[in-house]
Amino acid sequence: MPSSEVTEARGRPEEIKAVPVRRPGRWIAAAIVLVVAVALVRSAATDPHFEWSVVGEYLFDPRVLAGLRVTLELTVIAMAIGIVLGVVLAVMRLSPNPLVSGGSWLYIWFFRGTPVLVQLLFWYNIAALYPKIGLGIPFGPSFVHPNANALIRPFTAAVLGLGLNEGAYMAEIVRAGMISVDEGQTDAARSLGMRRMQTLYRIVLPQAMRVIIPPTGNETISMLKTSSLASVIAVGELLYAVQNIYSTNFKTIPLLLVASIWYLVCTSILYVGQYYLERYYGRGSSRALPLTPLQRIRAGLFSPRREWS
Amino acid sequence: MLQAESVYKRFGRQEVLKGITLEVAAGEVMCLLGPSGSGKSTFLRCINHLEKIDAGRLMVGGELVGYRQVGDRLHELPESEVARERSEIGMVFQHFNLFPHMTALENVTCAPIHVKREPREAARERASALLEQVGLGDKLDSYPSQLSGGQQQRVAIARSLAMKPKLMLFDEPTSALDPELVGDVLAVMQQLARDGMTMIVVTHEIGFARGVANTVVFMDGGVVVEAGNPADVLENPREARTQEFLSKVL
Numbered sequence: 001m002p003s004s005e006v007t008e009a010r011g012r013p014e015e016i017k018a019v020p021v022r023r024p025g026r027w028i029a030a031a032i033v034l035v036v037a038v039a040l041v042r043s044a045a046t047d048p049h050f051e052w053s054v055v056g057e058y059l060f061d062p063r064v065l066a067g068l069r070v071t072l073e074l075t076v077i078a079m080a081i082g083i084v085l086g087v088v089l090a091v092m093r094l095s096p097n098p099l100v101s102g103g104s105w106l107y108i109w110f111f112r113g114t115p116v117l118v119q120l121l122f123w124y125n126i127a128a129l130y131p132k133i134g135l136g137i138p139f140g141p142s143f144v145h146p147n148a149n150a151l152i153r154p155f156t157a158a159v160l161g162l163g164l165n166e167g168a169y170m171a172e173i174v175r176a177g178m179i180s181v182d183e184g185q186t187d188a189a190r191s192l193g194m195r196r197m198q199t200l201y202r203i204v205l206p207q208a209m210r211v212i213i214p215p216t217g218n219e220t221i222s223m224l225k226t227s228s229l230a231s232v233i234a235v236g237e238l239l240y241a242v243q244n245i246y247s248t249n250f251k252t253i254p255l256l257l258v259a260s261i262w263y264l265v266c267t268s269i270l271y272v273g274q275y276y277l278e279r280y281y282g283r284g285s286s287r288a289l290p291l292t293p294l295q296r297i298r299a300g301l302f303s304p305r306r307e308w309s
Numbered sequence: 310m311l312q313a314e315s316v317y318k319r320f321g322r323q324e325v326l327k328g329i330t331l332e333v334a335a336g337e338v339m340c341l342l343g344p345s346g347s348g349k350s351t352f353l354r355c356i357n358h359l360e361k362i363d364a365g366r367l368m369v370g371g372e373l374v375g376y377r378q379v380g381d382r383l384h385e386l387p388e389s390e391v392a393r394e395r396s397e398i399g400m401v402f403q404h405f406n407l408f409p410h411m412t413a414l415e416n417v418t419c420a421p422i423h424v425k426r427e428p429r430e431a432a433r434e435r436a437s438a439l440l441e442q443v444g445l446g447d448k449l450d451s452y453p454s455q456l457s458g459g460q461q462q463r464v465a466i467a468r469s470l471a472m473k474p475k476l477m478l479f480d481e482p483t484s485a486l487d488p489e490l491v492g493d494v495l496a497v498m499q500q501l502a503r504d505g506m507t508m509i510v511v512t513h514e515i516g517f518a519r520g521v522a523n524t525v526v527f528m529d530g531g532v533v534v535e536a537g538n539p540a541d542v543l544e545n546p547r548e549a550r551t552q553e554f555l556s557k558v559l
Binding site: 182184185187188189190191192193194195196198202203206207 | 354357359388389392393395396397398399400402404406407408409410419420423424425465468469472
C-alpha cells in the first residue's frame with residue numbers, strides 16, 4: 001500500500017514528551033487529606049485518653065487471646081455451615097420440583113428478612129420454645145431426647161445462629177454463580193448422558209467458582225466482625241473478653257482499641273488471602289491478571305517513570 | 310435409525326414443529342435446510358430429549374425417545390434411562406459448548422469415565438486416538454480458550470464420538486466459524502459419513518449437503534416443505550418456497 005511506504009520512508013517519529021496538564025485541584029485535595037491525617041495521628045499519639053500503654057499491656061493478655069480464638073472458631077465453623085448450606089439451598093432453589101425450590105425460597109426469605117441478632121437471641125432462648133429436643137421418627141416415638149438447655153449452649157447457639165443466617169446469603173451467591181454458567185454447558189453435559197446431579201458438580205459448579213469466590217471472601221470478612229454479636233448471648237469471644245476486662249478496670253477505650261486491633265489484623269490477613277484466591281480462580285479468563293502488590297513495588301522501584309492515577 | 314411420526318412441539322403458545330414425519334436409515338446422512346426459526350434446531354433437540362415433544366412419536370434405533378409404551382399409554386422414562394438413551398446419541402452444537410475448565414483430552418474422556426465408567430487409562434488412550442483422528446493430536450493438553458473455533462468444534466466432535474454413538478446430531482456446526490476454518494470441520498464430518506456414521510446435520514452449507522447427504526430436507530414454519538435426494542431438492546426444487554430460499558443462499 002502506498003501510505004505505509006510513505007511512513008516507512010520517513011522513519012519512526014520521535015517519542016512524544018508533552019508538558020503535563022496542571023491539576024491544582026488534586027494538590028488542594030491532597031493537602032486537605034494530609035492535614036486531616038496528621039491531626040488524627042497527632043491526637044492518637046499525644047492524647048492521654050488513648051492510654052496506649054494499657055493497650056500494649058492487654059494486647060497479648062491470655063483472656064484476650066482466648067477470646068480471639070473463640071472468634072476465629074466461630075467464624076470458621078459458621079462459614080463452613082453457611083457454605084455447605086448455601087450450596088444445598090442453591091441447588092434446591094433451582095430444582096424443578098416446586099415444593100423443593102419453594103422450601104429453599106422460604107428459608108432464604110426468613111433468614112434474610114430477620115436481623116441476625118434476633119436470630120441469635122432466638123437460638124439462645126430455644127429451650128423456652130422447645131424444652132425437649134427429640135431424635136426419632138416424625139410424629140412417632142423418639143429415641144433420645146436431651147434437654148434443650150443442655151444441648152444448646154451459648155457457643156452452639158451462636159454457631160447455629162450465625163451459620164444458618166449465613167446459609168441464606170451464601171445460597172444467593174452460589175445461585176448467582178450457577179446461573180452465570182452458560183446453558184449450553186448443561187445441554188452439552190446432558191447430551192453426553194450425564195444426569196442432573198452429575199452435570200451440576202462436574203460441569204456447572206466448577207465453572208461457577210470464579211463468580212462465587214470473591215463474594216464468599218467478603219462474607220468471611222463480614223462474618224469475622226458479625227461474630228462479635230455473639231457477645232450478647234455470653235459467648236466468650238473477643239469483644240466479650242475485652243468487655244469483661246473493662247467492666248472491672250474501667251479502661252473502656254484502650255480495651256476496645258485492643259479488640260479493634262485484633263479485628264483489623266484478622267481482616268487484613270483475610271484480605272490478602274482473598275486477593276490471591278481470586279487470582280487463582282481468575283486463571284484462564286481472557287483478561288490479563290493484575291500485578292500482585294509485591295510485583296507492583298518491584299516494578300515501581302525499577303521503572304524510571306512514576307504514574308499518577 | 311430415526312423415525313419421526315408427526316412430531317409437534319410448542320413453546321408457550323408458539324407452535325414450532327407442526328407435524329414432522331421423517332425417517333433416516335442406518336448409515337445415512339440427512340441434511341436439514343431452512344430459514345432460521347423454521348424449527349430445524351428444535352427438531353434436533355427433540356431427538357435426544359433435550360426438549361420434550363407434545364405430540365407424535367420419535368424413535369431412535371427402534372426405542373421411543375424419553376418414553377416407554379405400556380399398552381397404549383406412554384410412561385415417562387426415569388432420568389437414568391433418559392441419560393442412557395442420550396449417551397447413545399451424539400450432539401455437536403453451534404457454539405461448541407466445550408467445558409472450559411478442562412483440557413481437550415479431559416473434555417473427551419469426561420463422559421466415558423464418569424458416565425460409562427470406562428477405566429481411566431483406556432478412555433485416555435481412545436480419546437487421544439480420536440483427537441488424532443480429527444487432526445488435533447498435538448493439542449491434547451490445550452484448554453478450549455487456547456484453541457481456534459475450528460479446533461474447538463473438532464474437539465467437540467471427538468467428545469461426542471468417544472461415547473460411541475449410533476446417531477450423530479449436528480446443529481449448525483460451522484455457523485460460528487471463520488470462513489477459512491469451516492473446511493477442516495466439514496472434512497472431519499465428511500470422513501465420518503464415509504465411515505458409515507448415521508448423521509443428521511442442520512446446516513447452511515449447501516455444498517456439503519450436495520456432496521455428502523443421502524437425503525436433503527427443506528423445512529419452513531415447522532413443517533417439511535420438501536424432502537428427497539440432494540440432486541432433486543437442490544437442483545430442481547418443486548416447491549416455490551424451496552426455490553426462493555435456495556436462490557438466496559446459493
